[in-house]
Each structure stands twice: as C-alpha cells, then as structure tokens.
Amino acid sequence: MAPRLIPTLWYSEKAEEAAAFYVSLLPESRVDCVRALPADSPSGPAGSVKIVEFTLLGRPFMAFSAGRFEDFNHAISFSIECDDQAEIDRLWEALGDGGTYEPCGWLKDRYGVSWQIAPKALGELMKDADPARARRVAEAMLTMTKLDLAALQRAYDGA
Template structure:
C-alpha cells in the first residue's frame, strides 16, 4: 500500500464497526490496525482511516466515494450491499447505514458522456434512474 493521501471518516462511536462493515462488502479488503479511537483499513487497495470523533459532525453528499463498475452485476452488488440499510437516491447515489455517500456508476458512462451525439440522450436516461442500468444507457 503506497497511499500518501487517504480519507479520514468521522464516526460517532462506530469507527471499528464501520471499518469491518466496509471490509465485508469490498472483496479485496482488510483491517490494518484498530484501537478504541482509530481504525485503519484498506478497500480495493485504497487506505482509509475511521475515527470515533463524536456526534458533532455528520456525513453529507457533498463528499462521496465513486465506485466504477464494469458490469450490471457489480452495480447490483454494490447498490444492494451498501444501500440496503441506508437511503437510495437518484443517478447512482446512495447513503449507506452510516450516512456515507457513494456513487455506483458504470465504467462505460464516461465514454457515453464524451460522445456529443449520444450524451444528451444518456443524460436524459440516467436522470430517470435511481440505480444505473447499463443496457438502458447503451440503448439511449
């Protein structure tokens, strides 16, 4: 692991619980270290810190983590795994049970958005979606 910059997530007494929860969802993940205040963990090769900071700060969608997915199965997996106890939103966004915001997006979206002829139809299609549907985007 060579991350010299990584996010620190502020939890109200649930840092270890959250770190273990995320590690259970992401296949290439591990707890690096834990104590009563800080949990260091890795998700898909990316380092994270979770701290028990108290109730004064909450997560908002102003900061979110993007998960690019190559297949519809990946989208479905992360959508259900992260969102099932949280809140689903539009355009691939969700908040997990801790209030952390995630964007579950198809990898192909960047290519579709770069096509000046296709992008208006793609935007129109995904604005109607909650969870992204790759087939619908490709046929837009």
C-alpha cells in the same frame, strides 16, 4: 518518499463496524489496525476514541469513532465504477441496505456516507464526441435511481 492522501471519516460511533462492512464488500480490502486513542481528547477520556485504519480497493483509509461532530453530507462521496450490472446490483443492495437510495446512482449507507455506484462505461458514454449520444446517456441517467447499464447503452445507441 511521496506523501500519501488518506481519506478520513469521522463517525459519532461504529467506525470499526463501518470499516468491517466496507471491506467485506470490496476486493483488495482489509481492516489493518484498530486502536484506542491513548490520551484524553476533546471527544472523551483516554481510550474512548477508536481509530481504524483500513484499506479499500487497495487504497488507505482511516476512520474515527469520536462522538458527535458533523454529519456526513453529499459534499464528499465515494464512487465505485463497476464492470457489469451484476456488480452494480450487488453493491447497490449491500451498501444501500439500511440507508437511503437516491437519484442518479447515489445512495447513503446506514452510516450516512454517500456512495455513487456506476458502470465504468458511463464516463466513456458521456464523453462521446457526438453530443447527441452523450446527451441521451445523461438524460437517461437523470431518470434512474440505480443505474442500468443496458438502458444507458440503449440511450447511447438511440434505441
């Protein structure tokens, strides 16, 4: 059996709440298991550390509520490729609620995790063999906070 890669998130608190929030937004997602660490650890006595196993978009994740360690930062983010503007808008509003919106389709959620909410088409538009088209799309994207699929397509088309 091949090894599995499982992204793991360390929250100072509220890992279970964060996992429940994420799974409520994405299909093929669920909280699989919540348990307390049954032994003393550097983060606290037995039972004080929560371990949450969950699935997002069919992929396994793990989270801990284990006290203050390090803040999340932009070095790690999760990208969600959306089929249409309605999905971009829905996830943008939900994940950004209580967090901060950032340029180029990035946001930090209320738990401090960075997300990139983008149309699936963006990658293809920016990889176009015509460098002028790809540049126009990139330049348009760089002026946006929430990405606008129609505006990116207009930039691609030269309109």
